[in-house]
Amino acid sequence: MGWFPCSGQSHSKLNSKKKRKVKDPIRPIQPSPEKLKANAALNSQETPKDAGSNQIAAKTFTFRELAAATKNFRADCLLGEGGFGRVYKGRLENSTQIVAIKQLDRNGLQGNREFLVEVLMLSLLHHPNLVNLTGYCADGDQRLLVYEYMPLGSLEDHLHDHTPGKRRLDWNTRMKIAAGSAKGLEYLHDKASPPVIYRDLKCSNILLGEGYHPKLSDFGLAKLGPVGDNTHVSTRVMGTYGYCAPEYAMTGQLTLKSDVYSFGVVLLEIITGRKAVENSKTAGEHNLVAWARPLLKDRKKFSQMADPMLQGQYPERGLFQALSVAAMCVQEQPHMRPVIADVVTALSYLASQKYHPETHPAQSSQWVPATPPRTRREGDKRQNGDTGSEKKPK
Ligand SMILES: Nc1ncnc2c1ncn2[C@@H]1O[C@H](COP(=O)(O)OP(=O)(O)OP(=O)(O)O)[C@@H](O)[C@H]1O
Numbered sequence: 001m002g003w004f005p006c007s008g009q010s011h012s013k014l015n016s017k018k019k020r021k022v023k024d025p026i027r028p029i030q031p032s033p034e035k036l037k038a039n040a041a042l043n044s045q046e047t048p049k050d051a052g053s054n055q056i057a058a059k060t061f062t063f064r065e066l067a068a069a070t071k072n073f074r075a076d077c078l079l080g081e082g083g084f085g086r087v088y089k090g091r092l093e094n095s096t097q098i099v100a101i102k103q104l105d106r107n108g109l110q111g112n113r114e115f116l117v118e119v120l121m122l123s124l125l126h127h128p129n130l131v132n133l134t135g136y137c138a139d140g141d142q143r144l145l146v147y148e149y150m151p152l153g154s155l156e157d158h159l160h161d162h163t164p165g166k167r168r169l170d171w172n173t174r175m176k177i178a179a180g181s182a183k184g185l186e187y188l189h190d191k192a193s194p195p196v197i198y199r200d201l202k203c204s205n206i207l208l209g210e211g212y213h214p215k216l217s218d219f220g221l222a223k224l225g226p227v228g229d230n231t232h233v234s235t236r237v238m239g240t241y242g243y244c245a246p247e248y249a250m251t252g253q254l255t256l257k258s259d260v261y262s263f264g265v266v267l268l269e270i271i272t273g274r275k276a277v278e279n280s281k282t283a284g285e286h287n288l289v290a291w292a293r294p295l296l297k298d299r300k301k302f303s304q305m306a307d308p309m310l311q312g313q314y315p316e317r318g319l320f321q322a323l324s325v326a327a328m329c330v331q332e333q334p335h336m337r338p339v340i341a342d343v344v345t346a347l348s349y350l351a352s353q354k355y356h357p358e359t360h361p362a363q364s365s366q367w368v369p370a371t372p373p374r375t376r377r378e379g380d381k382r383q384n385g386d387t388g389s390e391k392k393p394k
């Protein structure tokens with residue numbers, strides 16, 4: 001999914017395979033002292049500190065080394081492509097280390113700024129649920145980032161790519177991924193000092209290691225959070241359509257609760273298997289949060305929201321609790337959303353409650369397609385209009 005200023009209309013390339021970032025926000029917001037303060041992180045001692053380490057550990061590489069690692073950026077080494085460029089799998093010379101190398105498009109300063117933020121943030125922040133930056137290359141006008149290789153790819157690949165034969169994510173794995181991702185966010189919000197607002201939480205930025213261990217990636221949009229008496233950071237509205245908190249999209253005022261909203265969208269995707277924005281769906285189902293809101297008001301409708309790919313294999317109570325957490329995170333009013341530490345507590349508990357399909361029968365009676373069908377079974381009392389009154393996404 002490409003980056004774009006989320007205050008505007010859905011970008012036409014949102015669903016395209018070849019992704020492009022949009023560089024200029026539609027609605028510029030005047031710089032404020034807070035913004036200048038946050039931006040100062042790029043060149044001052046105000047960079048966030050990891051509790052244990054504030055050393056810059058990333059190595060520098062020459063372009064030649066990275067070209068050699070990727071066999072000259074050969075097509076068969078390509079892992080994927082995002083808003084900033086292509087990502088290749090590579091093996092570093094004289095080492096057995098496999099890495100993922102992101103080659104940024106060489107088209108302008110914006111990318112360079114995000115490159116610097118990414119290098120600084122990932123050099124200073126270290127947590128088991130954040131991707132490791134092995135190093136970077138800033139040779140001439142080349143900008144490349146070298147990350148640890150995450151063998152299972154992104155959460156987006158697993159949730160939304162239904163290639164036959166691909167293992168579907170079971171309930172326990174989904175809860176593990178949700179809890180781990182929340183812990184990565186909790187580290188940014190509560191352990192980094194000053195706090196870091198991630199600003200780009202989405203399924204494609206949650207990468208999976210062995211055993212589906214999740215790590216957050218892509219910190220180019222991250223901002224230092226408010227310090228002192230400030231409640232927010234004012235900034236240009238950047239992010240990804242469908243994940244952006246409504247108040248941030250409308251005012252450019254960024255808080256830690258903007259990330260909590262995005263986390264709620266991700267959690268809804270994990271539970272429902274639906275995309276944050278699904279252009280192929282009808283108006284009422286186009287935006288995941290707009291589709292989910294009316295269903296979340298009625299516990300009896302929760303089972304309709306479970307991903308059909310789960311084939312009814314989930315704990316009823318666990319589904320209810322996970323959806324309740326998601327519902328709190330995506331509330332319109334930021335102050336009504338929980339802090340991420342509370343989300344971590346709830347999801348860690350849910351992840352610890354292992355579901356065993358052998359001992360728990362599938363929720364067969366409730367296993368209906370997550371999209372309430374237009375033509376209902378005879379005798380089904382649910383209203384067809386359940387999703388008809390949703391508002392368009394902001
Ligand atoms: N460290 C990594 N290990 C393995 N695969 C990776 C790694 N980093 C990225 N990828 C793969 O490359 C793809 C593209 O990543 P990239 O971050 O460039 O784009 P994106 O997340 O899809 O979009 P955006 O640019 O908006 O973040 C990912 O979806 C993932 O499949």
Ligand SMILES: [Mg+2]
Binds near residue numbers: 218
């Ligand atoms: Mg990404």
